[in-house]
Amino acid sequence: MAAINADADGFWSAMPNGNRVNNARQGRALIQSLFPGGSTTAPLSAIRSGVISTASDGTQAYDLRVTVQSGRILLVQPGSAIIGRSGQGAYLGWELPAARTVTCDSPPASNPRNDIVVFRAYDTAQGDTIPASGSIPARIEIITGTPGAVPVDPVTWDATGLITTWPAANPGGGVGIPLARAQVSTGGVVTLTDLRRGTAPIGGVRVLLPGDLLTDPSYMPGDIRWFNGLDYWDGTNWNELGRPTIGLAARANATQTIAAGGLTFLNVTSAYKPATGITWNGSNQATVVTAGIYSMYCGVSNGFLAGANYSCCIVGATAPGAGIAYVAAPTFSTTTTDSSVSTTRWLAAGTVIRPAIYNNASAFTLNPTTQKPAEFEMWRV
Known part of the structure; x- marks a missing residue:
């Protein structure tokens, strides 16, 4: 049985009978x-x-x-x-x-x-x-x-x-x-x-x-x-x-009172590496724009404080209850001077991240002019 062929629908710059013709349909096909x-x-x-x-x-x-x-x-x-x-x-x-x-x-x-x-x-x-x-x-x-x-x-x-x-x-x-x-x-x-x-x-x-x-x-x-x-x-x-560098690095530049017996969000208002690719409220809240794996760090030093029992942590938009919603949970020790936490987590777009400190002792004041300032960093890996 002989092969059976079929017409196609045209080609650009067709030349039937030697005359060049480019019609509208051919242009749209192109x-x-x-x-x-x-x-x-x-x-x-x-x-x-x-x-x-x-x-x-x-x-x-x-x-x-x-x-x-x-x-x-x-x-x-x-x-x-x-x-x-x-x-x-x-x-x-x-x-x-x-x-x-x-x-x-x-x-x-x-x-x-x-x-x-x-x-x-x-x-x-x-x-x-x-x-x-x-x-x-x-x-x-x-x-x-x-x-x-x-x-x-x-x-x-x-x-x-x-x-x-x-x-x-x-x-x-x-x-x-x-x-x-x-x-x-x-x-x-x-x-x-x-x-x-x-x-x-x-x-x-x-x-x-x-x-x-x-x-x-x-x-x-x-x-x-x-x-x-x-x-x-x-x-x-x-x-x-490929993605440009996403994240920020910020530290405290003013004194802050840490309440007794509870969680306080850290005010790290001075961004020494401005936020790129995430939304930052300028003090203590970052919002993920692009989902991915992020590394995070929060650290603070109050110097020697007798009887102190506090720890940095990283949390979501609101204070966690009984450990729920910790992104990086606190690790407590008595008579703490320095405290820091770090973690690497996959975060969905829209996730809110906040640096915080949980204090199990009396209220105290963080002073960045006499102590190491509270710091927070967050980088997309």
């Missing part, structure tokens, strides 16, 4: 082949839609970022984005070179309202209708929600970050991605939530934006993302490639 897909088993069936990051100050990514300019007027920064379409590949859309302004509808009368700022693409060849005469087919639009005691979003997006269904008040079809939620109060105050999700060419580093979740999977082993460091996808999990 774009789709360069960006991460949205399925593990069906290549080119979906694409990860989102914003392409090109500019950041290390804290904020600015591409297509939405901010309040004044009142209900919103400012949308320049940027470009990938917007997928089922069976049609991907659109590469952009807003260049200047920022644009859009304005939310008038304030609701009695309850707040969620409006969604979207980047929307219309393709008349697919039956879409551009709503405003003379408009180009890529638009920044505000989709107005319905007021409610607990307002809900007027549109939703799928796991690839794509909006495909639009309210009756916003006809025309097309596809889009969310940029921000603008909650409008009855007084006209707009509170923004950044909803941008990131995408990047295959082989590049995909910057996670505020709309991304750390638990979002990838669909391609070797995919690389950035969130306070680099991770790669092994087909099942994200694995760390």
Whole structure:
């Protein structure tokens, strides 16, 4: 039996009859082949839609970022984005070179309202209708929600970050991605939530934006993302490639009274190695941002104190009861001069860590000008 062949769907720069032809569908297929897909088993069936990051100050990514300019007027920064379409590949859309302004509808009368700022693409060849005469087919639009005691979003997006269904008040079809939620109060105050999700060419580093979740999977082993460091996808999990130094080192710089018969959090207000990659309240509380293995140390010296019986410890957000919630439990000795504890523990994101001292004797004062100051260090291994 002779082999049976099948047509493919085209190639870039096709030249039928000697004439070069690059149609829109071929262009979308080219774009789709360069960006991460949205399925593990069906290549080119979906694409990860989102914003392409090109500019950041290390804290904020600015591409297509939405901010309040004044009142209900919103400012949308320049940027470009990938917007997928089922069976049609991907659109590469952009807003260049200047920022644009859009304005939310008038304030609701009695309850707040969620409006969604979207980047929307219309393709008349697919039956879409551009709503405003003379408009180009890529638009920044505000989709107005319905007021409610607990307002809900007027549109939703799928796991690839794509909006495909639009309210009756916003006809025309097309596809889009969310940029921000603008909650409008009855007084006209707009509170923004950044909803941008990131995408990047295959082989590049995909910057996670505020709309991304750390638990979002990838669909391609070797995919690389950035969130306070680099991770790669092994087909099942994200694995760390590298992180900057995370942690801090701090010591006391003022006297502190240690209460009798109980636990006192140590005020180590002078950070001689400023906090990086964790949240620090400036005195005695660190909050883990990135889960991992952390080494911790807490030490203090009161000099010789007859009858003293105290010990450093490391605890959670509140004082532990009967040893519960100690990260590093105290080890007591009588007539203590120096006391220190150290430990290495795996800590989940959001874990709160505090240096403390538990005193089983009379109250006393720690004085960093005459004794070794209380110290606390915490480092991600």
